[in-house]
Amino acid sequence: MTILRLLTYTPSPEVARTIAAALLDARLIACANIGPAFQSHYVWQGVREVETETQLWLKTRTDLRDRVMAEVARLHPYDVPMIAADEVTVNADYADWVAAQTA
Secondary structure (H helix, E strand, O other): OEEEEEEEEEOOHHHHHHHHHHHHHOOOOOEEEEEEEEEEEEEEOOEEEEEEEEEEEEEEOHHHHHHHHHHHHHHOOOOOOOEEEEEEEOOHHHHHHHHHHOO
C-alpha cells in the first residue's frame, strides 16, 4: 500500500510545530516528524545565504497531495518554500492508520 510523504524545511522548530499542528487539526495529515537542524546554502535575490533550517516530514493519503501542499505553502513563512512529495510503499497496518487519521 502507498501513502504520500511530504518534505519541507522551516526556519525553526517552532514554525515546523505550528505547521504540523494546523495540518493535524485539519486532519490533512496523520503525522509529522520534525527533524534535526540542517545548514542550507543557497542564493536568494542575488545574495549567497547560509541559514539553519528544520526538517519537516508529513505523512498523508496520496489523494490529499494538492490540499496538503497548498496548506503548507499558505502556512509557511518563506516566499518560495520547497515542498516535495513522493509516494512510498508502507505496510498495510500503517497505511490503514494514515487513512483513518485523515478521514
